Amino acid sequence: MNGTPRTVIVVGSGPTGLLLAGDLAAAGLPVTLVEKRSPEISNLSRAFGLHARSLEQLDARGLAEPLEAIGRRLDRLRFFDLRLDFGALPSRFNHVLMVPQYEVEKVLRERAARAGVEFRYETEVTGVRQDRDGVTVAVRGPGGVPGELRARYVVGADGVRSAVRHAVGLPFPGRAVIRSVVIADVRFAEESGAELVGDSVPGAFVVIAPFGDGYHRVVGWQREHNVPDSEPVDLAEVKELVRRVTGRDFGMRDPRWLSRFHSEERQVPAYRVGRVLLAGDAAHVHSPAGGQGMNTGLQDAANLSWKLAAVLHGRAPDTLLDSYQSERHPVGRSVLRSSGGMIRLAMASRPWSRALRSAAVTTLDHAGPVRRRVAGLISGVGYRYAAPRGAHPLTGRRAPDVALAGGGRLYEALRGGRFVLITPDPPNVGGGDGAGDGDGRADRLVVARWASGRRTAVLVRPDGYVAWAAREADGAAVAAALAAHVG
Incomplete structure (x- = not known):
């Protein structure tokens, strides 16, 4: 099972790992993608939308248009009376694209396969050992057969329970913020509106987001129903929760997915340990408020892939990879703060905390520059990276999709x-x-x-x-x- 040594082993075939592996293979590098699931198992996760910056990154790979064709564009978000208008974003993707994560994975997987990524499904990482020249990954393949894979670098994009992170001994400090959150993809008989909407009453909240295929994503929580993640969810529970918060259940029917999860806020102190790097949920995890999880992981991958390619092609020193930590770790920390603040707004139940929330929302609603900054951070277009002292003010900033001479962009x-x-x-x-x-x-x-x-x-x-x-x-x-x- 050892096979030919690969230049990079990417562990985890979610959106982060697929984008990264596809980029490296497209750059002409031998890449193996290791995934413990079988290829038939869909990754039905709680991610439900693409923000502007992620769409820009996908556009730079020719992948935005197919997703735009099947998703639903929302230019507004109303989250507990806080209204954000994405229509004013300085991006050709001035909206949130509601599209299930498995659709994103589908286009990324097809691209990675075309580029030549070697997929190893039903293969679980059991250990990681690195030396001066490379990394040896111990795995358990189909049927439990043990083996080893060898590469110059390994990237763990294997989620919140990352085996790679555990193998290199990195802590994952943080805590659970909210437990027993229900999640459902259902059809509505009644129209819920064109916005992504979050509403709450004392002790409960729901978020409703319309997809473009007739289904809606419903995320909800009620304080007194604190049960383990393993407790089954049925449609009746989701209906009752939505009625409690909104006063109606929208004729909810035909669930294609019902689940329960708990939300944590965690971040590793280092995204790099020698020849091993972490990306996506393996490096940071936070509440689903604002829909920033999958998006932050995709942007991690976009930042890391070109740097790994430059190092492996001999065009840049290994120290270039240190900038992945210095650029992306602050972004991950910022997302933890913003999503954490939003989920705490949702959970407010005492009169004084709800009054404080109302005052904060009113202030933001009347402060245009602040509201635009919040929209920029949630969408990802508002982040910039640190620049050397004396550099031109544009250095480190996201480049907008400007027109080029000759008609291109x-x-x-x-x-x-x-x-x-x-x-x-x-x-x-x-x-x-x-x-x-x-x-x-x-x-x-x-x-x-x-x-x-x-x-x-x-x-x-x-x-x-x-x-x-x-x-x-x-x-x-x-x-x-x-x-x-x-x-």
């Missing part, structure tokens, strides 16, 4: 997993629009010009963040930036 240019250099005029790097230079950068650099009259030169990383920028940059400055970032 930035996120189309990013689809090859390459850097994109945008300049006012073609710099002396050879090839002009859409080409790299004569020193072998064509496979990792696209050169383009602004469609507008902008005079700033901008180098955009493969994950859509600005690596370098300068106004009126000369050829020497551009060449230095390319050498430092592209290799």
Whole structure:
């Protein structure tokens, strides 16, 4: 079962692992994806929507359009009287796309398979041992057959109970915030409205989100019904909870999924231990409030994949991987805080706490800049990464999907997993629009010009963040930036 050593082993075939493995394989790297489930078992998780930044990352891989075609776009969110308008986001995806996680996994799995990822299903990680040259992963394959796999790096994207995290001895500090949350995908006989809606009464809340396929996702909780996750959920319980909070059950019927879970807030102190890295729920887990879990994991993968590819192709030092921790750990911490604040708003039951919630919501509702900032953080477009002192103000910021000369746009240019250099005029790097230079950068650099009259030169990383920028940059400055970032 040892097989040929792989460059990277990704553990976990959820959205995070699939995006990461697909990126690495598309970059020409041998990748094995290890999953303890069988391929027939759908990952029916509580994730139910894609935010703007995740859609941008999928767009950079040519995957946003198929999901947009089957999902339902919501440009507003009402969460316990707090109204957020995503229609004002500075993104072509100025909405939340309601689409089940298994649909996201489907398009990511198909892409990974086309790129050449080796899938090993029904294979469970039982140990991880790393040395100076690589990592040995002990596994138990189909039928319980033991074996070992070898790679230069291993990424654990295997969820909240991560075997990889446990094997490298990383703590997962935090606590359970709320228990016995019910979750259901059901049809409604009555229309619930076009918004994602959260409502509450003392001691109970529900969140209702419409999918684009006739089903609605219902998430609910009531304080006095605190039972183990293993306790079965039936449609009658969900109906009673929704009636208690909203006054009606919308003619709920035809459940395709009923489950119960508890919500935790946890984050590992380090996303990297030598040659082992963690991403998604293996690194951070939080309440489903705001629908940020799957989205944060996808953005972890987008940040890590191009860095691993650069290191493994010999274009960057191993220390580049340290920036994955410095960039993504603060984002994970911020998501814990924002989702935790939202779930605590939902759980407010005492008169003083509900009055405090009402006052906070009223303040936010009348503070446009604050409300826009909250929408930016929940959607992911509001995050930026730290930049070196003295760097251009654009450095570290998310690059919007700007128009390029010739009719293209930035996120189309990013689809090859390459850097994109945008300049006012073609710099002396050879090839002009859409080409790299004569020193072998064509496979990792696209050169383009602004469609507008902008005079700033901008180098955009493969994950859509600005690596370098300068106004009126000369050829020497551009060449230095390319050498430092592209290799």
